[in-house]
Each structure stands twice: as structure tokens, then as C-alpha cells.
Amino acid sequence: MKRSALALLATTLVSVAFAVTSLHAEDKIPLKTELPKPLFVGTPVPVKVDNLEPARSGKRPDFLISASSTNLALKKPVTSSDPQPLLGDLDLITDGDKDGSEGSYVELAKSTQWVQIDLGAPATLDAVLVWHFHAQARVYLGVIVQVSDDPDFITGVKTLYNSDAKNLVGQGAGKDPAYIETYEGRLIDAKETKGRYVRLYSQGNTTNSLNHYIEVEVWGTKAK
Amino acid sequence: MGHQGKVTGPARRLPLGLLLPLLAFVAALLVRLPGLESRPFHTDEAVNAYILEETLSGEGYRYRANDHHGPALFYLATAALKPAGITRVAQMEAWMLRLVTACTGAALVAAVFWLRPALDSAAAIGATVFIGLGSPFVYYSGIFIHETLLLLLLTGFVGVFWRWRESGAIPLALTGGLLAGLTLSTKETAAPLLLVVIPVFLIGSPLSWRRQLGGLLAAAAVCAATVFLFFSNFGSHPAHALDLLAAVHQQVGRGLGHEHAHPWWTYLRWAFAPTSIGLPWSGWLIAGFAAVGIWSGRSHPFARRLGLWALLIFFLQSALPYKTPWLMLAFLLPLALLAGFGAAAAWRALPSRSVALAAAAVVAALLGTETYARCQRHAVDPANPLAYSPSSPDLTRLQRDLDTLAAGSPEGRDLLVQVISKDYWPLPWTLRRFPRTGYWPEPQVGVQPGAVLVGPEAINHFPFLPTKPYELRPGVWIFLGRLP
Numbered sequence: 144m145k146r147s148a149l150a151l152l153a154t155t156l157v158s159v160a161f162a163v164t165s166l167h168a169e170d171k172i173p174l175k176t177e178l179p180k181p182l183f184v185g186t187p188v189p190v191k192v193d194n195l196e197p198a199r200s201g202k203r204p205d206f207l208i209s210a211s212s213t214n215l216a217l218k219k220p221v222t223s224s225d226p227q228p229l230l231g232d233l234d235l236i237t238d239g240d241k242d243g244s245e246g247s248y249v250e251l252a253k254s255t256q257w258v259q260i261d262l263g264a265p266a267t268l269d270a271v272l273v274w275h276f277h278a279q280a281r282v283y284l285g286v287i288v289q290v291s292d293d294p295d296f297i298t299g300v301k302t303l304y305n306s307d308a309k310n311l312v313g314q315g316a317g318k319d320p321a322y323i324e325t326y327e328g329r330l331i332d333a334k335e336t337k338g339r340y341v342r343l344y345s346q347g348n349t350t351n352s353l354n355h356y357i358e359v360e361v362w363g364t365k366a367k
Numbered sequence: 368m369g370h371q372g373k374v375t376g377p378a379r380r381l382p383l384g385l386l387l388p389l390l391a392f393v394a395a396l397l398v399r400l401p402g403l404e405s406r407p408f409h410t411d412e413a414v415n416a417y418i419l420e421e422t423l424s425g426e427g428y429r430y431r432a433n434d435h436h437g438p439a440l441f442y443l444a445t446a447a448l449k450p451a452g453i454t455r456v457a458q459m460e461a462w463m464l465r466l467v468t469a470c471t472g473a474a475l476v477a478a479v480f481w482l483r484p485a486l487d488s489a490a491a492i493g494a495t496v497f498i499g500l501g502s503p504f505v506y507y508s509g510i511f512i513h514e515t516l517l518l519l520l521l522t523g524f525v526g527v528f529w530r531w532r533e534s535g536a537i538p539l540a541l542t543g544g545l546l547a548g549l550t551l552s553t554k555e556t557a558a559p560l561l562l563v564v565i566p567v568f569l570i571g572s573p574l575s576w577r578r579q580l581g582g583l584l585a586a587a588a589v590c591a592a593t594v595f596l597f598f599s600n601f602g603s604h605p606a607h608a609l610d611l612l613a614a615v616h617q618q619v620g621r622g623l624g625h626e627h628a629h630p631w632w633t634y635l636r637w638a639f640a641p642t643s644i645g646l647p648w649s650g651w652l653i654a655g656f657a658a659v660g661i662w663s664g665r666s667h668p669f670a671r672r673l674g675l676w677a678l679l680i681f682f683l684q685s686a687l688p689y690k691t692p693w694l695m696l697a698f699l700l701p702l703a704l705l706a707g708f709g710a711a712a713a714w715r716a717l718p719s720r721s722v723a724l725a726a727a728a729v730v731a732a733l734l735g736t737e738t739y740a741r742c743q744r745h746a747v748d749p750a751n752p753l754a755y756s757p758s759s760p761d762l763t764r765l766q767r768d769l770d771t772l773a774a775g776s777p778e779g780r781d782l783l784v785q786v787i788s789k790d791y792w793p794l795p796w797t798l799r800r801f802p803r804t805g806y807w808p809e810p811q812v813g814v815q816p817g818a819v820l821v822g823p824e825a826i827n828h829f830p831f832l833p834t835k836p837y838e839l840r841p842g843v844w845i846f847l848g849r850l851p
Contacts, residue, residue: 179805179807181417181792181794181795182806183418183431183433183435184410185435186411186691186756187410187756187790187840188626189749189755189756189842190841190843192842195841195842197836199836202830277823279790280789282842323844325824325826349842
């Protein structure tokens with residue numbers, strides 16, 4: 144009798160434990176997070192750019208410069224065809240900050256505009272790096288980079304880069320490819336060109352007709 | 368004998384009256400079928416597929432004023448796909464959706480015969496050639512957008528309206544109202560079209576102004592009821608129908624705004640300018656024969672009104688900055704009908720039937736050659752003006768690589784796919800069979816193991832991720848990487 148009572152008690156306890164466990168198991172469901180759904184958009188505006196460079200896989204290959212080369216543009220004075228930018232200040236172009244957010248870039252007026260950096264003294268240039276804008280994938284049109292010892296760029300002008308295939312800027316048609324802006328900036332081979340002033344043109348971009356600059360670096364060695 | 372003649376006359380005409388539209392439909396459909404599956408899926412089609420899913424899955428249609436138009440196409444596609452058990456976008460194939468618009472495009476060709484009280488048979492046959500073979504009509508029948516359904520309903524409306532303006536019969540006015548309501552329920556651009564077409568075809572009506580007013584009011588009431596029913600998802604969301612009114616301001620703003628703004632001559636360039644893929648024969652032949660049609664039909668009331676319709680819509684659309692190539696169909700349709708008049712006149716003017724047949728064969732061959740080039744060989748070539756922001760064939764490579772990635776991962780199709788980009792359409796269509804896909808406009812904290820698709824603007828956040836570039840559309844790239 145005592146044994147049966149114990150067996151009954153044990154069975155009851157097991158049953159209760161099983162029921163409690165089952166209840167907890169029923170209470171639990173697998174966690175399913177809702178992934179963000181795509182947001183509907185309208186007809187995309189076509190990106191029509193002549194001679195657009197295909198996207199590159201992986202990081203940019205190393206570019207070799209002379210050991211004595213430094214960023215000669217850092218903190219140097221900048222002038223522009225639009226001396227009163229719509230957003231930001233021209234000093235942002237050579238302040239060393241390459242962040243893509245607002246407050247780090249300067250926005251110039253529509254159509255063809257240029258910015259010019261005075262390196263302070265003639266120099267032998269290895270490379271120019273330019274960041275127009277990289278918070279959104281876009282292509283800047285009519286990108287031209289020139290070097291000269293003449294601050295008015297009338298004499299001794301040497302063109303390092305020209306993606307203006309249709310000569311819309313008026314500096315002659317160029318054969319260099321247009322490219323999509325990224326955080327890496329555009330590296331332009333200066334081929335040891337000599338000069339004191341660097342001027343960069345653009346003519347709006349594929350998103351709007353405004354012109355932007357985050358940073359420009361000019362790598363080279365001051366002439367002795 | 369006389370009595371017998373009266374009986375057998377209509378009996379002989381009736382089969383022909385059905386046979387010609389049927390033949391036109393079948394022939395037009397055959398022209399529209401090739402490439403329905405193989406052409407890359409346009410962003411607008413991808414967005415439409417996801418909106419269709421809402422209707423198919425029982426969620427119901429919800430009007431979104433920004434770009435996404437009326438529900439008629441989605442209801443039609445639902446009626447076509449639901450019986451086949453399709454309720455999710457993952458079950459869809461491109462050809463299924465495009466077959467719907469291919470049928471509406473082919474029906475548009477057949478609908479030309481609906482205009483026969485105003486258009487003689489020879490002119491109707493001529494017009495079916497231009498609409499059936501003309502590259503803009505074929506191209507936009509082959510993508511899942513609203514345009515061919517809109518034109519089909521508009522043609523139906525014009526046929527009914529023309530009959531009503533002659534007879535004043537109230538059932539015709541009510542049917543006209545229903546068709547006007549359906550065109551408005553297809554796409555908002557129906558509003559300016561109707562505002563042009565109604566007065567153009569009303570001028571010179573033999574009806575008294577009282578009967579005109581009565582018929583128009585009856586039609587307007589039916590039209591309003593149809594629009595309300597469609598936009599409110601048959602009464603379940605009445606507020607959505609009111610959104611249509613609120614959207615008027617937005618739509619006008621878009622028409623006058625900077626988005627898709629092109630110079631006034633753009634439609635002329637798209638329709639007539641030769642490109643690297645050849646001369647747009649359809650533009651030149653339709654315009655050329657329409658000019659002959661205007662001359663030969665200068666005393667024909669319907670032909671004159673077609674000319675006015677084409678001209679007014681062309682000037683209106685050219686004056687608005689907003690332009691897309693499929694909007695050309697709104698003036699190419701009356702021009703093609705007018706070209707039917709021109710073709711009939713040319714047929715009659717040629718010295719013999721064999722010469723006329725040879726000339727017709729040349730016209731058909733030129734149209735067919737151009738249509739093959741623009742709708743098949745160069746369907747997504749940026750040089751093709753009909754291909755506006757086309758999706759890239761590179762998406763096939765992306766799909767293949769993602770399939771390989773899924774096959775090699777333990778999760779298979781449940782592989783987590785994280786899309787981090789501001790511009791990712793039509794990727795949701797490409798990724799429709801990956802249920803665990805999320806979309807973020809900015810890089811989020813803690814990217815999870817799985818496939819990562821990153822736009823160029825965000826790639827600096829993933830310096831550790833080896834990535835491969837894929838083109839979504841000309842000039843728009845996405846990079847695929849895998850986070851172990």
C-alpha cells in the first residue's frame with residue numbers, strides 16, 4: 144500500500160513536471176526578426192555618361208611616388224569660380240577631412256565651376272587625389288585637372304586629366320574615363336609635372352547640376 | 368430573293384467582323400511573345416511585381432501617389448495569375464507578368480477594328496500594321512507597365528464615345544463612363560488624355576447641347592463610381608480613393624519638376640533621330656503615312672480629329688519637362704490610326720495591286736527589321752531610346768553567383784542576404800527567391816554572416832570584404848561579397 148502510494152506520488156510529480164515543461168515549451172517560439180523590406184521607388188533617372196569606367200573589383204592598386212613626396216595642398220589657400228559657395232567653405236577642400244557627411248564638403252553653384260589651389264611654390268607633382276562626394280554613387284561630369292605656374296591659367300597650362308568627352312567645359316575634348324565617386328577618391332597620375340597652381344573643373348553630376356568637393360590632395364616635392 | 372439577300376448579307380459580314388480582329392490579335396501576340404523571359408527585368412516592372420504581390424496575397428491594393436499609378440493592371444494580372452495558384456513574387460517568372468501586357472498590347476491592335484464606324488476597313492487594316500509592328504508599341508507590350516492597357520481602354524473609350532456622339536444613346540454614355548473610369552484607374556496620365564480626347568471628338572456632334580450634357584453627366588457619374596471602386600479596393604479602403612485627389616497637386620508638380628526633365632524636342636529625337644542601332648523606321652513611317660492620311664482624310668471628320676488629338680497631346684507632353692519614352696505612345700496611337708488612312712489612300716493610288724502589295728511588304732519589312740533590332744537584339748542597349756534606364760544583363764551573372772553562393776552554404780536558399788545601398792532596384796526581383804533578404808539604405812551596426820550587396824557609396828564600410836562588381840543599370844553598380 145505504502146509502495147503504491149509512493150509510486151502514485153512519483154507518477155504525479157513526473158506528470159506535473161512534464162506538464163510544466165510542456166507549458167514552457169509551448170510558450171516559446173522561434174525568434175523571427177523582420178528584415179527591412181525594399182522601399183518602392185519610381186522610374187530611375189538614367190545615368191548617361193560617355194566613356195564611363197567600369198567598376199573595379201577590390202581595392203585600388205598601390206601607386207608609387209617618390210619618397211620625399213608630401214601632400215602639398217594641405218591647408219593651402221583655395222580660390223574658385225564660385226567664391227561664395229552654396230554650402231560650406233572653400234577651406235574644407237584642403238583641411239585634410241575626407242568624411243562624406245555634410246559639414247565636410249563644399250557645394251558650388253550649377254554648371255561649370257572650378258577650384259584652384261595655390262601650392263605656395265612651384266613643385267614637381269606625383270599625383271592628385273580628388274574626392275568630390277561619396278555619400279551617394281554618382282559621376283561628376285567634365286572633370287578636368289590642370290597645372291600651371293600662371294594663376295590665371297592662360298599660359299603654360301598642362302592638363303593631367305580630362306573626362307569632358309564633348310568639350311562642354313571648353314578646355315578641349317578629353318579621352319579620360321568618367322568614373323563613379325567612391326570613398327577612395329580619384330587618383331590622377333601627375334607624371335612629375337611641374338607647376339605651382341592646380342585647377343580642377345567639373346560641370347555638375349549625374350544626380351544634380353551642382354558641383355561638390357570634399358578634399359583635394361596634391362602629392363609632390365617642392366622645387367629646389 | 369431580296370429577303371434572302373437581307374438575311375445572308377449580315378450573316379456573311381459577321382464572321383469577317385470577328386475574324387479580322389482575331390487574326391490581328393493572334394499575329395500581334397506572336398510578334399510580342401519572343402524575349403518575354405530573357406530580357407532583363409526593368410525597375411518599374413520589379414516594383415509593379417511587388418505591388419501585384421499585395422493584391423495577389425489578399426492584402427489588397429493600396430494607392431501610392433508617388434509613381435505607382437492605378438490598380439487596373441494589378442487587378443487584371445491578379446485575375447490572370449491567381450487561378451494558377453500564384454500569390455507570391457517568388458512564384459512569378461518574368462514571362463508571366465509580361466504575357467499580361469503582351470495580351471493587352473495585342474488586344475490594342477485588334478481594338479482598331481472597334482473604331483470601324485469611323486475608320487473604313489482599309490484604314491483599319493493599315494493602322495493594325497503600324498500598331499502591330501511599330502517598335503514603340505511592341506516594346507512597351509513586352510514590359511509589365513501600364514501603358515498598353517491604358518491605350519487599349521482609351522481606344523475602347525474613343526470607339527464608344529464616337530458612337531454616342533452620333534446617336535446619343537444613354538447605354539453608350541454609361542459604357543463610355545465605365546471605360547473612362549477604367550483608363551483613370553490604370554494610370555493618372557489618362558486624365559490629360561481624356562481632357563483632350565473628349566472635346567476633340569465632341570466638337571461637331573449632331574446631338575443637342577442638352578443631350579450632350581445629359582450624356583456627359585451620366586458618363587461622369589459612372590466614371591467617378593468606377594474610379595472610387597477601383598482605388599478604394601472595391602470599397603474596403605475609401606480613404607485611398609481620396610488620395611487620388613490629393614495626388615493631383617503632386618502629379619502636376621512632377622510634370623513640371625526636374626525629375627526626368629528633358630528638352631522640349633526630346634520626343635522628336637526619340638521618335639525620329641537615327642542612333643547606332645539604326646533609323647527608327649516606325650517613327651518615320653507612321654509620321655509619313657499620317658501626313659498622307661491628313662491630306663487624304665482632310666474632309667473625313669474622324670481623321671481630322673485624330674490629327675488634332677495627336678497634335679495637342681504632342682504639344683502638351685513636349686511642353687512639360689517630365690518625359691519618358693513610353694509617354695510617346697499617347698500621340699503615336701492617333702498618328703498610327705491616321706497613318707492607316709494614309710496607307711489606305713496610298714494603296715488606292717498605286718497603279719496595280721501587285722505594286723501595292725510589294726509596297727506594303729517593304730513597309731512591313733522595314734517596321735519588322737527595326738522592331739527586331741529595338742525590341743530583341745538591342746532591347747537594353749543604352750543607345751536604344753525606347754530602353755529608358757534599362758536593367759543590365761549583368762543581373763543574370765549576379766543571380767547565378769548568388770545561386771552558387773547559396774548552394775555552397777549550409778543555409779541554402781535561407782542564406783541571409785543584406786543589401787546596403789541607396790539605389791538597389793531591380794534587385795528585389797533578382798533576389799525574390801531568397802526569403803531572408805533585407806534592405807538598408809545605410810550600413811547598419813553588426814552586419815551578419817551571409818551575402819552582402821553593397822552600393823559604391825557604402826563600400827568604405829567593408830574594407831575587409833572581398834567584393835565583385837555587378838552592373839544594375841548603366842552607370843549603377845552593386846558589389847557582392849560574402850561574410851563568413
